[in-house]
Amino acid sequence: AQRVTQPEKLLSVFKGAPVELKCNYSYSGSPELFWYVQYSRQRLQLLLRHISRESIKGFTADLNKGETSFHLKKPFAQEEDSAMYYCAGIAGFQKLVFGTGTRLLVSP
């Protein structure tokens, strides 16, 4: 069965520190992978997807097929990055599967 795992419920860092939010996936075939973010009192929104290879708000994520990982990284965290982050995957017509989410807290 398709599965997306985010091992950390909470990640707390200081402003300016590097951030890595972990995501591992289990899929048959080649899934599309996404990071969604939910800021306080806002709707869930797309941060980035692996196929576009973009850097959004300083965040990047590299698909590692050997380790079946899609970790989200940012070299210098900002207070406004504090939010709930969800890793998600989808294969073809199949359902979008979310991880349980990681709350990132960036302290001044």
Next chain:
Amino acid sequence: DAGVTQSPTHLIKTRGQHVTLRCSPISGHKSVSWYQQVLGQGPQFIFQYYEKEERGRGNFPDRFSARQFPNYSSELNVNALLLGDSALYLCASSLEGQGETQYFGPGTRLLVL
């Protein structure tokens, strides 16, 4: 474009009642998906519709049903409500539902007493 809209924003029901939640997709999007998000969990897939046809269904009981209208808006119906149905119900739209980006609405928060 206002993005994906959902109504109502909040709802309180009692056990055994039924509920209808509504969703309007982004203009031009033909696929709508529904998700249930309970506290502390990621969204769980309930249904996907494309061109008024059910394309996928998650692991939810038959009390949950949905439909999509010719204007691509959608309704999610839940019958015989249980306390465990209390959750945030999210609707997401996408162009064709084939692995492209899904855009989420603000959700409807349902409380079952």
